[in-house]
Amino acid sequence: MIGIVDYGMGNLFSVSKALERLGADYFLSSDPEKLAEAKAILLPGVGAFKDAMDQLNALGLTPFLKDYALSGRPLLGICLGMQLLFENSDEYGFAEGLSLLPGTIRHFPGVDADGNTYKVPHMGWNKLKYQVPSPLLNGIEESHVYFVHSYLAKTDSEMINASAVYGEEVPAIVSRNNVMGMQFHPEKSGETGMALLRNFINLSESKVTL
């Protein structure tokens, strides 16, 4: 069973339904004890970083997620859920993250290296460019996925499994061992997104190992 962390930060419905369509067993919970039994954890989220961390802290989920990561079982953060895996963010004031991955979350500058301005949020379909290999990418070609975000991760290149170009190189899929994140919304990214979630389910069912 995949445990979806329900901490009051938006759209759990779409991601649950995506797992359902893929035939995966899942449950929603905000209870660390129940979630601890899951074979894998999915941490979704939309909204502001600080609010999300406040919620996780209030529900006792911060220490739970840190312990879970140490257990070696797959943990996947989606969108804001991915950003929470990093050390901190300056969205609406500084906030500490889960520090499961090295790096920080920063606002898109809106100006590229050549001084050209671009729109923020990064909203729409952008093409993945594969970097460090990951079992999440098994059998999937580099194609378009749906992004909606104004903040991006600043992290080491060895954490980045796939990126997209938007003003700069944007980390799209990140991981270190069992801790994984997707900046875009796989549940909104058509067949490619569903295939990525399928690979995550395979990891949770130990059909593939890290």
Add this chain to the structure above:
Amino acid sequence: MITKRIIPCLDVKEGRVVKGIQFLGLRDAGDPVELAAFYDREGADELVFLDISASHEGRKTMVEVVKSVAASLAIPFTVGGGINSLEDMKRILRAGADKVSLNTAAVVNPDLISEGARFFGTQCIVVAIDAKYDEEIGTWMVYTHGGRAKTDKTAVAWAQEAVKRGAGEILLTSMDSDGEKQGFNLELTSAVSNAVSVPVIASGGAGNAEHFYDAFSRGKADAALAASIFHYKETSVKEVKNFLLSRGVNIR
């Protein structure tokens, strides 16, 4: 690079898609889920559902529509129409919509934009602007209540204010071009797009594939929306995309 988006718009009344949609091969041309799936197969990048229900009951039905669409499709979609409060936004977003679009309510109560952005993030909040050219003033003015009421705001200034308050995207409809099929209003679109830092969706006036090309090139739009030309099969999303590709536009 990010691709330009093609967005079909569906009008929903009391839970059913209205405004004559002519498709072959669909069991039920009024079913929002079936139509959404059709456009998804055609390569639509996103969908907009506009709730035109007149009744409270109809609005409640919209939540069910949103749930069914979100349950069966892996494609982003926006819901507009009748969203007047933070509670309304919560209902629609929690049911599975990715964004809500605010129009009249945002003009009447601009704080709604800030509240929504603060609560859900700017990326969830689309501000829809209906604009019409005013000869005397020499610019486009904002209209509300489905185009029936003129305001004292110019489209460019209102778009800028909306973004400052937290709008993550502007859905810009030219009332002058709407329904004419002579192309998007490129002057209006580029004026607004150049004035704001968020993506702008051009709307109103699409008649053929070339019009989409113009919206992206000269109009500086990030996305383009159309209803009737897709519904009546005057062209298809696929056809538009093939044309755009042939003209070197970055498309999914």
